[in-house]
Amino acid sequence: MSQSHSQAHRSSISQHSHSVSQFINEVEELSDAELIKQVNNLKQQIKILYLENEILERTIIRLDPSLLHGLQQALEYATKLQSTSSLNVGSFVKSQTSKFNMDSLISPSRMLTSPSRVSTKRVESSAKVSGTVIFGTGPRINVLERSELVSTEMEILISNLEKARSKAAKKHALLKAQLEEIGVRVAEVEKAVEMFNQVVLVEGWDKIAQRIPAEIWIRYMAEWMKITDSQIGKLRLRTSTLNTQYSKLKGQIKVKAELSESLRPVDFEKLKIENNECLEIIDRKFQQLGELKKMTGDANLNLTVHKKAMMEQNAYLADIFETIKTKQKQTVELDKERAVIERQADSLEQQLAVVQKSREAYIAPDVLEYTRARATAADLRRSVALLENSVRVQQNALAALNNKLGIIIIN
Template sequence: MTDEDSETSASEAQAQEENELPIIQLCALVEELSYGNSALKTETEMFEKYYNKLEPRDQRSLRLSEIKISGAEITQLQGRWRSKSRIGVDRVTALTVDQKCELVQRELEDAKDEIRHMRANAERDLQHHEAIIEEAEIRWIEVQTEVHEFKKDILKTVSKKKGSILATQKMMKYIEDMNRRRDNMKDKLRLKNVSLKVQRKKMLLQLRQKEEVGEALHEVDFQQLKIENAQFLEMIESKNQELIQLKLASGNTLQILNAYKSRLQRAMEMSVHLDKEFLLRKELLKKIEKETLQAEEDRAKAMTVNKQLRKQLAEFQVPQVMLYIQEKIRIGDLEKTIRMWERKVEIAEMSLKGYRKAWNKMKTTNEQLQAICPPGK
């Protein structure tokens, strides 16, 4: 009793402290507790689903019968729960994180299986409804064609010839044709159904034979298959090693190839440069050849001139000294006469200029006189 009194006093004190809290903190506490309650509710629902899947129905009914207790015991338990609410929450053994994760994973797998089954059922129903719709459309087209033919063949003749024997005969013939076509269709469908049943039996027999052969092989040759599997695994491992070696070799060859490619690129660039230089040198050689030909021609001309000069030099005779002196004196006299005549020409030009000025003055005065007094007056 002392423990219960102490627990009740502690709970009452905590309740008083909670009553003394402000409204904002109380709202936050209520939201936090509601969030925790919702999380616990979802966990409880998941645990109940998992427990219901694991526990058989007989044991579940026994558990429910054991759980039924009297009303007084319920009230007593409620009172105890109220007094031990804070301590009882701490004493409850909760699920671990791994167990919760396992439960969630199983629930997720079950949900995925249910979704998969629902999707398969929905696809099956969709295909079934599509087939029904397609069959209805085909049947509707057939009905429309039959109605059109009936209107074309029977109704027109009946409307034209009312009460005639020909219309009734056509009607009877049309009905007989329809019955005959239906009988033919029924026979075709029956034969098709029989052939499909035979095909289904063959397929089932083949499937059963394959299953039996598969079971026989599984029972008889399992060890041999394991040995072959091990051999194939060894072969795969060796092939993988070979593949790794080939990859390494291919990497080395790629490096060498890249090096040779870079060399080839440099060689190509050098070749292009050498081709350009070769063209330039070729053009320069052509120019040099032209200059050489021109120099040869100039040399030939110079040789001919040199020969002529040498010939003249060989044929040249030096004159006598007295003749040279006389010629020199004559040249001096001629130069003096030239200077004298040049002086005379300058004097004559100056006198000519004076005469021209006087002539121009006389001409202007004459023109002025003629302008003042004309000759007729």
């Protein structure tokens, strides 16, 4: 085993020195622009190889992590082997690399690239066989297999991302609910403190005794306890309702999960047939609904016409009722007037009867007697006027005598 190992080591050193010498010869034939382009290509290929190695490592860890047990020892051995081969060809490399820095191109963990060919050589694969690391040519991975590995890793990453996103959303909702609860508690505490300051410290302060009476404090605490008990009862009722709803929804989810486990493709086909039948029924119902809408539109049109006619009839009927009320009021007023006129007519009939009786009993006097009566009445009026004048004169004289008598008595 040690002999095969030394042979493999010598063959590796010879191949490495031959590739390095070939690479140095080809580098001397390149211009600066081509060399920069080649270096950029190497960097891009190294980046791609790094991503491929990372995906392969993820795949191996996911499928069989035991395959990576001897990988670190293989990498360390490859590094030592690469360092040994570099020392053997160091004198030749130093003479040819005075202008170029080859440390970045000849790396123990990267592939050697030929500038004349854009394709890259694989890094020698390693495997751990009976505790000894042996270098050989491993199986190649084609483009389809790489694409499949990348797709699988992307699906896994997307699934993990969705799980993390769902977990973060749940945590965010929980934190938001906790913040809302803390905000409600803070508002209630601030409200309680404000009420306490207003009721106990401000309104309960006794200016005469310069203190807060204990009765106010006890009464406030008793009222506050009553309010708290009522709120606790409401919250308990609400909590019980929410727990009932939660248990109900949990049972529904459990039933749906059980049903989803017991479903078969035949059930989906049956459900599909039932859905098609339901869609046909829905189409028929939609057609019937369209016909019913058309009939409803015609009925609404007829209803509008009859409603308009009915409104006109109602307006005409309202006018008739108003006219009837007016006529009734006029009838009442006319009845009152008729009663008054009847009373007036009765009184006038009575007066007429009296006048008729007086007319029947009246006898026209003689003209001479009438003249004498007129003369007698004129004489009597003159006599009355003379008597009134004499009375006024006597009253004035009496007043004067009374005045004189009063003056005399005072003296």
